Amino acid sequence: MLAPPSPVTVEIIVNGTPRRACVEPRTTLVDFLREHLGLTGTHIGCEHGICGACSVLLEGEPVRACCLFALQVEGLSVTTVEGLAPARGELSRLQNAFCEAHALQCGYCTPGMLIACHDLLARNPRPSEEEIREAIGGNLCRCTGYQQIVDAVKLASGQEAAHG
Amino acid sequence: MAEPPRFRYIGQHRRAVEHRRFVTGQGRYAADIALPGLLHVAIVASPHASARILSVDASAALALPGVHAVLTGEDLQPEIEPMLPGVDAPEVRRFPLARDVVRYAGEWVAAVVADSRAIAEDAAELVEVDYAPSPHVVDPEAAIAPGAPLVHPMRGSNVIFRREFVWGPVEEDFAAAAHRLSYRVRWGRSATVPIETFVCTAAWNDATNLLDVWASIQMPKFPDLLARCLRLPGNAVRVHFDVDVGGSYGVKRGLKHAILVGFLARQLGRPVRFLEDRLENMRGGDMQGPDRLFDVTLAFDDKGVIRSMRMRALDDVGAYAGRSPFQLGKPVGAIVGPYTIHSVAYEAISVLTNKTPQEAVRGFGQAPTNYAIETGLDKVARFLGLDRIELRRRNLIPPERFPYLIPSGTLYDSGDYARVLDKALAAAPYAELLRQREALRAQGRLAGIGVSTCLEPSGGNSSFEPLFNPKNTTTTWMDSCLIRVDLNGAVTAVMATSSSGQAHETLVSTVVGEVLQREPDSIRVIHADSLSALPSNSPVGSRMAIMLGGAAAGAAKRIRAKMLRIAAHNLGVAEEALEWREGAAVLRADPTRALSWARLVEIAHREFHNLPPGMEPGLQESFVWEVPGGGGLPTPDGRIQMYPCHSFEAHVVLASVDPETGKVALHRYVVGHDCGVMISPDVVHGMTYGGVAHGLGAALMEKFAYSPEGQLLSGSLMDYLLPSAQEVPPITIVDHCTPSPLTEFGQKGSGEAGYLGGPAAIASAINDALAPLGAALDALPMTPAAIWRTLRAAQMARAATESTREPT
Known part of the structure; x- marks a missing residue:
């Protein structure tokens, strides 16, 4: 077996701040965020692009951080769950709605779910139930049965949602 | 009936205090524990369902820069105690790493420890293991046949537990009944499959002789078992319960993971983390669920009142067992469901096969048993030409008979079953479902309505331990x-x-x-x-x-x-x-x-x-x-008070099947639910929605499929399918409250809600859809392929019948 290639320095703009680390070239974006930047809000679920737990925004578009190398996004802008709140100690409208509508239980899929829903609301401020279900169709949740997530997105978009 | 008591905070909408940390990415899961000098583990797993290990050569792996150790079963087993089954079968010893023999494809053979997970995985591929494959058995019925290859030869049989119980005058009740009906149903091998896999991080301190453990677990007596297996005093193991666990629903036991990681941390003097990848989780995480064949005979009168039941349940626990055989024991506490069945004969058989071991799954074996009972109710209704809902009404335990003693010795605390069913039907509303079913049928789809009325025992007391193991005297939990x-x-x-x-x-x-x-x-x-x-x-x-x-x-x-x-x-x-x-x-x-x-x-x-x-x-x-009602040992004939409280759920479903593809769509889903006083209604509703979705997976999508060679065919989320927001329909929950007389506020448990009756109701709807074609399917999951094959077989049978009728 060949020795692993030399580490490379990667710089990514994470949640608005340039962040740099020296990593093996094969380091995935999710490992870069979690292990090298200490941003553990982005979770690892399947590592083959199905569950969506590792979703982040790349230049505003949702992507699977387990299926990208950190090196591939050199110089680009990444938003993680830690970057969704408007300010420290505050919650975004969507985060607030997730709390209010009990849209989570164990919290493990939640960061990816928030990324998917954040992206949906950015594109479509008043989505229908069908559009919400389609938008989160690539994010698996084992706790909620999705109902209260749909309710939360409706709530965040100013639409009436059945309670609990 | 008395009004439920009024409370100031209980039963009110309140934001869960946990949510804030989760929505901001500030949860703290086992994989988030960062310790200086942390090392990482990768596993070398058996590719064979059954084989002798001839040799393990780790030299190439050890030569890779960044690799710290390769541990084999040969190294590990002499240093630790085995994990033993809960039933009395001391020959079935399980260790984290196999030695000499492997018993399922995916069983851990060696562990590689390295500076990073990637290096550990590279090195794991360099470990050379020579195997001599040996005969294997993957079918549970074949496993109990004479001459079957033995998974644990020292055991002398593949049966790890077998007992036949007779509660009440079964012979007399059968003799007196006007009708008998026998059927077989199969519950497929699925599990809870949390999005977080098992994770364990451990650190040993030489100065204090203390092992710190952060693990993604949900397991009774975990710290004590871990210490015992590591041959450490209990006070030398500190399990941190403040880690957030990313879903479990029963399966996150992870004892073997923690034994391995704890041992490595101590041996190497460095903190160690093992984070399972998804394949490792599915094939070697030892978390697959019940896999059961039920053979049932019901004895009933002309009105459809069921007098007696004989049930034989054969459960495939895989190659090793911890608490899994007990999953046939928990249903003893609700063996008649919500019905007035007067006597029961129950044969419980747990069998070992060369498959990944079974672990606890939401409901601890009750959901499969509920499915078996409910299928029978539908079959009796069909046999007598009665409405399935009317048949249930004739058999449901009436509210005035509580507390109600069932033949197997458990007292049901309280309930108002028919009323909950009525509320669910009214919410549907049922007349509208009937109209929609006809409309769907008119469009050329196969459409059906499903109903189930199921019990949800709660307040776990582990009374199945002494029931299934006479050497176990556990009476408090x-x-x-x-x-x-x-x-x-x-x-x-x-x-x-x-x-x-x-x-x-x-x-x-x-x-x-x-x-x-x-x-x-x-x-x-x-x-x-x-x-x-x-x-x-x-x-x-x-x-x-x-x-x-x-x-x-x-x-x-x-x-x-x-x-x-x-x-x-x-x-x-x-x-x-x-x-x-x-x-x-x-x-x-x-x-x-x-x-x-x-x-x-x-x-x-x-x-x-x-x-x-x-x-x-x-x-x-x-x-x-102490669990309400206190604990007690079983009677010699196996009667015992199982869980103290009994929640109840009534599901009503409208489904359709595409006759060309066998694909199922759910058009309406209502669940009436009574878990007594709800302390946190949002939490209870959330669990119920999630339980229905999980039940939908078990009913339609999820299966750990094995090839005849014993290879797992569904080890990724691309072939083991979890329901997404597009498969799970909107769900309507209708609450009812019959307080428990046994608890502080009248509350009952609800963590398994939705899952306990969902699969039965969905299966009921599909069979209602298939019935006009003379087809029936009594095996889960009802995948499109399985439904299509059933339709095809019915079509062929019809064609054959018609051709024989033609004049010659």
Whole structure:
């Protein structure tokens, strides 16, 4: 077996701040965020692009951080769950709605779910139930049965949602 | 009937206190524990279902830069104690790493430790293992046939547990019945498959001789078992219960993971983490669920009243067993479902095969049994030409008969089953479902309505342990809570287990707030570690609303009682003259005379001279609660009080099947649910929605499929399919409340809600859809392919019948 290639320095703009680390070239974006930047809000679920737990925004578009190398996004802008709140100690409208509508239980899929829903609301401020279900169709949740997530997105978009 | 009691905080909408950290990415899961010098583990797994290990050569792996160690079963096994089954089968010994023999494809053979997970995985590929494949068996019926290859030859049989119970006059009831009907159903091998895999991080300290463990677990007695297997005293293992667990629903036991990681951390003197990848989780995580064949015969009269049942359940537990055979024991406590069945013969058989071991799954074996019973109800209705709902009404236990003793010895605490069913039907509404079914049929789709009425036993007491193992004398499964009020008057409650999404911090703070009349959001709830904790049996068996809720209430009541005693002493009045109002002690006859919360705290913490004589200073109280009703050993014929409380769910579903593809769509889903008083309604509803979705997966999509060679064919989320938001339909929950007479606030458990009746109802709907074609399917999951094959077979059979009718 060949020795692993030399580490490379990667710089990514994470949640608005340039962040740099020296990593093996094969380091995935999710490992870069979690292990090298200490941003553990982005979770690892399947590592083959199905569950969506590792979703982040790349230049505003949702992507699977387990299926990208950190090196591939050199110089680009990444938003993680830690970057969704408007300010420290505050919650975004969507985060607030997730709390209010009990849209989570164990919290493990939640960061990816928030990324998917954040992206949906950015594109479509008043989505229908069908559009919400389609938008989160690539994010698996084992706790909620999705109902209260749909309710939360409706709530965040100013639409009436059945309670609990 | 008495109105449910009124509460101030209990039963109200309240944001779960856990949510804020999760929505901001501040949860702290086992994989988030960053320790200096952390090393990582990768596994070398067996590619064979059954083989002898001839040699393991780790030299190439060890030569790779960044690799610290390669551990084999040969190295590990002599240093630790085996994990043993809960039933009396000491020959079935399990170790984290196999030695000499592997018994399933995916079994761990060696562990590689390296600077990073990637290097460990590279090195794992360099470990050379020579195997000599040996005969294997993957079918449970073949495994109990004479001459089958033995999974554990020392055992002498592949049967790890078998017992036949007879409760009541089965022979007489069968002889007296007008009709008998026999059928077979199969529950497929699925599991809960949390999005977080198992993770364990451990660190050993040479100076203190202490092993610190952060693990993604939900397991009763985990710290004690871990210490025993590692040959350490219990006080040398500290399991941190303050890690957030990313879903479990039963399966997150992870004992072998923690034994391995704990051993490595101690051996290497470095902190070690093992984070399973998805394939490792699916094939080697030992977390697959029940895989059961039921053969059932029902005896009933012309009106469809079922008098007696014979049930044989054959469950494939895979190559090793921990608590899995007990999953045939828990249903003993609800073996007649919600029905007045008078006598039962039940044969429970757990069989070993060369497959990944079975672990606890939501409901602990009750969902498959409910599915088997409900299928029978539908078949009886069809046989007699009766409506399935009417048939259920004729068999449901009526409300006036509670508490109700079932033939197998369990007393059902309370219920109003027909009323919950009525509420679900009204919410559908049922007449509209009938109309829609006809409309769908008119469009050329196969359409059906499904109904199930199922029990949800709760307040887990583990009574199946002595029932299934005469050497086991377990009769208590307590839980506990410790409450402290500090000098500034703030309340902290300490619980003794980790949580995997059940919002226990919300539960405890709501209950403590209710008793003390303090704002729940001001109460902090923390998770102790195993060395600072009072006893707990973990959040299994739908027990925490009952057990942790009961313990928290008990401790809070002791705090309140102490404060009232201090107040009585200082006001110079009898305690009985006082009442607790808004967190203060108030003289009932003259509310201007009172001692405030702050003043009572001040006295307790600072003023010994104002304490009643003999009173301990400070404000801290603990409470250890036994499962309501207490524990007892079984009778010789196997009657026992299983779980104390009995929630109930009635599901009504409208489904359609595409006749061309076999694909199912759910058009309407209603579940009527009665779990007594709900402490946190949002949490209960969330679990119920999730349980229905999980049940949908088990009914239609999820299966650990094996090839005849014993290879797992569905080891990724691309072939083991989890329901997404596009498969799970909108769900309507209709609440009903029959308080439990056994619990503090009238609450019952609800952690398994939705899952216990969902698969039965969905299967019922599909069979209603298939019935006009003369087709029936009695095996889960009802995948499009399985439905299509059933339709095809029915079509062929019809064609054959028609051709024989043609004139010659």
